[in-house]
Amino acid sequence: MLFKNALTSPRGPAVMDMLQSVSGIILALFMWAHMFMVSSILLGNDAMYWVTKMFEGEPIFGKGYPILVSLFALFILSLIILHAFLAMRKFPATHRQYRTLHKHLGGVRHTDSYLWYVQVVTGFALFFLASVHLYQLIMHPADIGPFASSDRVWSGRMWPLYLILLFVVELHGGIGLYRVMVKWGWFMGKDPKVGRKRLTLAKWVLTLFFLVLGLLTLAAYMKVGYEHQDRAGERYLPAAYSQVNRAPQGESH
Amino acid sequence: MNAVNEQTIPVKVTTARTIEFAIFRHNPFDDNSEPHFESYELEEADSMTLFIALNEIRAKQAPSLQFDFVCRAGICGSCAMLINGRPGLACRTLVSQLPAKVTLMPLPGFELIGDLSVNTGKWMRGMSEHLQTWIHSNEETNIDAIEEKMAPETAEQIYELERCIECGCCIAGCGTAQMRPEFVGAVGLNQLARFKIDPRDNRTDAQFYALVGNEDGVFGCMTMLGCEDFCPKELPLAQQIAYMRRAMAVAGVS
Numbered sequence: 001m002l003f004k005n006a007l008t009s010p011r012g013p014a015v016m017d018m019l020q021s022v023s024g025i026i027l028a029l030f031m032w033a034h035m036f037m038v039s040s041i042l043l044g045n046d047a048m049y050w051v052t053k054m055f056e057g058e059p060i061f062g063k064g065y066p067i068l069v070s071l072f073a074l075f076i077l078s079l080i081i082l083h084a085f086l087a088m089r090k091f092p093a094t095h096r097q098y099r100t101l102h103k104h105l106g107g108v109r110h111t112d113s114y115l116w117y118v119q120v121v122t123g124f125a126l127f128f129l130a131s132v133h134l135y136q137l138i139m140h141p142a143d144i145g146p147f148a149s150s151d152r153v154w155s156g157r158m159w160p161l162y163l164i165l166l167f168v169v170e171l172h173g174g175i176g177l178y179r180v181m182v183k184w185g186w187f188m189g190k191d192p193k194v195g196r197k198r199l200t201l202a203k204w205v206l207t208l209f210f211l212v213l214g215l216l217t218l219a220a221y222m223k224v225g226y227e228h229q230d231r232a233g234e235r236y237l238p239a240a241y242s243q244v245n246r247a248p249q250g251e252s253h
Numbered sequence: 254m255n256a257v258n259e260q261t262i263p264v265k266v267t268t269a270r271t272i273e274f275a276i277f278r279h280n281p282f283d284d285n286s287e288p289h290f291e292s293y294e295l296e297e298a299d300s301m302t303l304f305i306a307l308n309e310i311r312a313k314q315a316p317s318l319q320f321d322f323v324c325r326a327g328i329c330g331s332c333a334m335l336i337n338g339r340p341g342l343a344c345r346t347l348v349s350q351l352p353a354k355v356t357l358m359p360l361p362g363f364e365l366i367g368d369l370s371v372n373t374g375k376w377m378r379g380m381s382e383h384l385q386t387w388i389h390s391n392e393e394t395n396i397d398a399i400e401e402k403m404a405p406e407t408a409e410q411i412y413e414l415e416r417c418i419e420c421g422c423c424i425a426g427c428g429t430a431q432m433r434p435e436f437v438g439a440v441g442l443n444q445l446a447r448f449k450i451d452p453r454d455n456r457t458d459a460q461f462y463a464l465v466g467n468e469d470g471v472f473g474c475m476t477m478l479g480c481e482d483f484c485p486k487e488l489p490l491a492q493q494i495a496y497m498r499r500a501m502a503v504a505g506v507s
Contacts, residue, residue, distance in 0.1 A: 010462075014506055017498070110426070185495025
C-alpha cells in the first residue's frame with residue numbers, strides 16, 4: 001500500500017513529496033476552474049444560476065441536490081488538509097531557522113527564494129482563509145446562486161475575506177504550479193534555463209489574468225448584493241428575475 | 254586610402270572610483286577576537302578583480318587579512334565568498350561591476366578559519382563520505398586491459414557535471430542548506446547524479462535511495478533555486494536535482 005507506511009517506512013519521504021506535489025497541482029487547477037465558474041456572474045445572473053444548477057446535478061437528476069456541492073467541498077477540504085500537513089514540513093520551525101532564513105533572504109536578494117517564502121506566508125494564511133470559506137460552503141451548500149452568493153458577499157460581509165483570499169490563493173497557486181514544474185523538471189524544453197524563463201512569464205501572465213478576473217467578479221457580486229440588500233435572503237428565480245433585470249422599475253413578483 | 258587607417262583609437266578616459274570595502278574580520282582561534290567589519294578604501298584599476306583588490310588591501314593595508322586563493326581563474330573553487338550578500342568567486346568578479354561600497358563576508362554554512370577564509374574542504378569531504386561519491390563497481394578492474402568504451406554522449410554528460418569545483422556557492426545560496434545544516438545540497442545531489450549516469454557505477458536506484466531518498470537528501474530540496482542561479486560554473490543543478498527527484502520518487506514507491 002502506498003499510503004499505509006508513509007509515516008514510518010523509508011519510502012515515506014518519496015510518498016510524501018509526491019503527494020505534496022500531486023495535491024498541490026489538483027488544488028491549483030481546481031482553483032482556476034473554480035474562478036471560471038464563479039466569474040459566470042459577469043455574464044449575468046442567469047448564467048451564474050445555470051452554473052449553480054449544473055453543479056447541483058440538475059442536468060443529470062432533473063432536480064438540484066446541493067449535498068453534491070457539500071461533498072465536493074469536503075473532498076477539496078481534505079485535499080487542503082493533506083497538502084497543508086505535508087507542506088508544513090518545509091516551514092521554518094525555530095527562531096534560529098527564521099533568523100537564518102531572513103538573514104539569507106536579505107543577503108542574496110534572489111527572486112525564486114523570495115517566491116518560496118511567499119508560498120510559506122500565503123500557505124499559512126490559507127489555513128484560515130480557505131477553512132472559513134469551505135466550512136460555510138459545506139454547511140450551506142444551497143446558498144449558492146446569483147442572489148444567495150451576492151447577499152453572502154455583501155449583506156453577509158464576506159467580501160473582505162474573499163478579497164484577501166483572492167490575492168493569497170492566486171499567488172499561492174500560481175507560484176506553486178511554476179515551482180512544481182521546475183521541481184520535477186516538467187515542461188522545461190530543450191534548454192532548461194530558457195524553459196524556466198518561459199514558465200516564469202506564463203505564471204505571471206496567468207496570475208495577472210486571474211487576479212483581474214477575480215476582482216471584476218467580486219465587484220459584480222458586491223454590486224448585485226448591494227442592490228439586493230433590502231431583500232437579502234430571497235432566492236433567484238430565472239423566470240421571475242430575467243424580467244426584473246430588463247425592467248428594474250417594474251413590479252417584483 | 255582606407256579611411257579607417259586615419260582614425261585614432263579612442264582612449265577611454267575614466268576617473269577611477271574609490272571603492273570602500275567593508276570586510277568581515279574575525280579570528281575564531283583568538284579568544285579576544287570579536288567578529289566585526291573593517292573598512293578599507295582602494296582606488297579602482299582597470300580590469301581589477303576582487304582577487305586583485307584583496308591582495309592589494311592585504312599588501313598595503315591589512316597584512317593579517319585571511320582569504321583563500323589558488324588558481325585565480327575560477328577553477329580551484331577556493332575564493333568563494335559573500336559579495337554584497339551574494340555568493341560568488343572573488344577571482345571571477347570584476348570590481349567594475351560592483352557598487353562603490355562592497356561588503357565581503359565569508360561563506361555561511363562552513364567552518365570559519367578566519368576573516369574570509371572558510372573550510373569548505375572539510376564540509377565537502379563529509380558530504381562525499383556520507384554520499385559515497387565514488388564509483389562502486391562489482392567487477393574486478395584489470396589495469397592491463399584497454400578501458401571499456403563509453404558512449405560519447407554519456408561521457409560528455411558526465412564531464413559536464415564533473416565541472417563542479419566544490420566552491421560552496423550552492424550551499425551558501427541555498428535557503429534550505431542554511432536552515433538545515435544536514436541537507437546535502439546541490440553539490441551532493443549533482444555528484445550523485447553524475448555517478449548514477451556513469452555506467453561503471455553498478456549501484457542500483459534502491460542503493461541511491463538509501464543515500465538521498467530522505468529529507469536531508471533530494472526530498473529536502475525546496476526548489477528555491479539559489480544553487481542554480483549562484484553556481485559560478487553555471488552547472489544545470491536544478492535539472493540534476495529534478496532528475497534525481499524523479500528517479501528517487503520511482504525508486505521509493507517501487
